[in-house]
Amino acid sequence: MSARRKLLIVAHAPSPNTLKLREAAEQGARHEDIENVDVTVLAPFDAGPENVLACDAIILGTTENLGYMSGALKDFFDRSYYPCLEKTQGLPFAYYIRAGHDGTGTHRAIESITTGLRWKRVQDPLICRGGYRIEFEHQCRELGMYVAASLDAGLI
Template sequence: MADRKKLLIVAHAPSPNTLRLREAVEQGALHEDIENVDVVTLAPLDAGPDDVLACDAIILGTTENLGYMSGALKDFFDRSYYPCLEKTQGLPFAFYIRAGHDGTGTRRAIESITTGLRWKLSQDPLLCRGEYSDTFEEQCQELGMYMAASLDAGLI
């Protein structure tokens, strides 16, 4: 049996809609065909450097707040950045943004921090823009499934 990998999902979900997005990411990552990946889903205020150090890949999720990431995800980065800086270089990651507007500032902020950490973006960022749509949930489910399947297959 192959060594099990761990996929960490750290996503801010302050509303019923954003909770559905986080659950969709998790549901995709737990797809029945993915055999050797354990999935851990945490809110940003519950996650920290030990969780990052213990994972093989990470998916981040946030709302767009005043053109920036949520304060909760920023707090996660503030607490995790230096403890992880030298130990998680090359960590595969992906992220999604629930953006009421365009998500540009939020994307730029996440990319800036993860570039400093030297994490490796595994998929294009998913920007769920504008009014809420059920297609956002499908896209989030695919994001989770692709990340977990890539981890399971040893591609990331």
Template sequence: MKRLLIVAHSPSPNTTRLREAAERGARHPDIDDVEVVAKPPLEAGPEDVLACDGILLGTTENLGYMSGALKDFFDRSYYPVLEEKQGLPCALYIRAGHDGTGTRRAVESIVSGLRWKWAQEPVTLRGEWQEGFVDQVEELALTLAAGLDAGVL
């Protein structure tokens, strides 16, 4: 059994919907051998990363950067997982009120330092809220979980 860790900052009803969509996608009925663990960034830590086989990160864009909560997660987890989790498959979604470029660049820089492997391109949900954002995040999580389930990630 593989374990997918979802670490998503969800401070609003809409971002909570995105986290729920990620969980729903990762728990798709066609996926048999993936356990899903979802935690807010302030509750997730290095022990969760060490126990997972893939990670999905979710953040808001805050002043052109990732949420402070996700940054805190990285600050606490970086060195304890650095050597043991190189190559960890990961994915990212960003709920960006503007363009999300700075947020993406910041997370990519940390992920690069950790030597994690992008399972697919980060998804940036830009501008005013759109219902289609929910489907995009669900699909992202489903794809990551399916890759783990199939043994290709």
């Protein structure tokens, strides 16, 4: 039997719709066919470097706020960056953005921070643009399932 892997989902969910996206990512990660992955879901203010240091992969979720990531996710990065900098290089990660506009600034900011951390993006960014659509939930579910299944299979 292989060792259990740990997937951390850190996602800001300030509205019912963004909560649906976070729950969808979690549902995908907890798919019944994924056997050896433990999933922890935390809001950014509840997550910190100790959670990042304990995980094998991370999924980030944020809203687009004034062309940038949510203040909550930025706070998470502010508290976690230096404690994780030398210890989490190569950490597999993926992320989704709930963007009312185009998500460009938010995408750029996350890429900049995770490049500095030397994390390894394992899936193209999921940017849920425009008015809310149920399709966003399906996409977040697939993202969670992809990352967890990749962990489970030893691919990341």
